[in-house]
Amino acid sequence: MTYPNTLIFVDLTSDDPAAAGEFYAAVFGWENDPRPKGVFHRMVPGQNFLNPDKSQSQIGNLHLGIHNAANARPHPDPEGVAPRQVAETGRKARIWVMVSDDDSVERILGEAVKRGAEILWRNHFWAEFNGFNDAFRDPWGNEIILWGKGGDSPQVPDDYTRE
Incomplete structure (x- = not known):
């Protein structure tokens, strides 16, 4: 190969x-x-x-x-x-961003919303890839998924959605 x-x-x-x-x-x-x-x-x-x-x-x-x-x-x-022009309807690009250990989802979402972003979801755990995630849509319609690794024994809070 x-x-x-x-x-x-x-x-x-x-x-x-x-x-x-x-x-x-x-x-x-x-x-x-x-x-x-x-x-x-x-x-x-x-x-x-x-x-x-x-x-x-x-x-x-x-x-x-x-x-x-x-x-x-x-x-x-x-x-x-x-x-x-920017596409108005349907799906657009999605990018995944690993949240740094010295940053937080709350800070990132706060800055994004302050600048015109829309929160798509909060507090979700995807077991298949062992990760916590939240997402927003930027002012141009692109979806950004914020990702945090679950680790060896992830403790998923009760209020999180799961798949």
């Missing part, structure tokens, strides 16, 4: 990439790297994945892009192609 193709980037759509970049910088503490501002923003989570002993590994964190719905770059035609 050959070496598998590697996922290098995921983009979210926005009709205002500059505002979306500011949103994710405030909510998650990520670096907002406009390339160029308002056209494409690369969100840089910073640092590397952690080893079990909490030291940084050699593996850098994945980056997230935010492209402009009016003219998603790159594209061979400098004018881009239709559609040129």
Whole structure:
């Protein structure tokens, strides 16, 4: 078998990439790297994945892009192609974010809501992947799932939904 193709980037759509970049910088503490501002923003989570002993590994964190719905770059035609707006109905991209040990779901959701996000659900445990999760929809319709590992013997509070 050959070496598998590697996922290098995921983009979210926005009709205002500059505002979306500011949103994710405030909510998650990520670096907002406009390339160029308002056209494409690369969100840089910073640092590397952690080893079990909490030291940084050699593996850098994945980056997230935010492209402009009016003219998603790159594209061979400098004018881009239709559609040129954020999708209004149906499912959109979902991204999963591991909540850092030195952050909290409450802080993240508070910042997100303050900036126009809508909470989709709170306090859920998914046994199949041993994780606690909460979710919100950003102002552009993208769904963000906040994830926390359950650990070896997860203690699921009584008020949590489960699957």
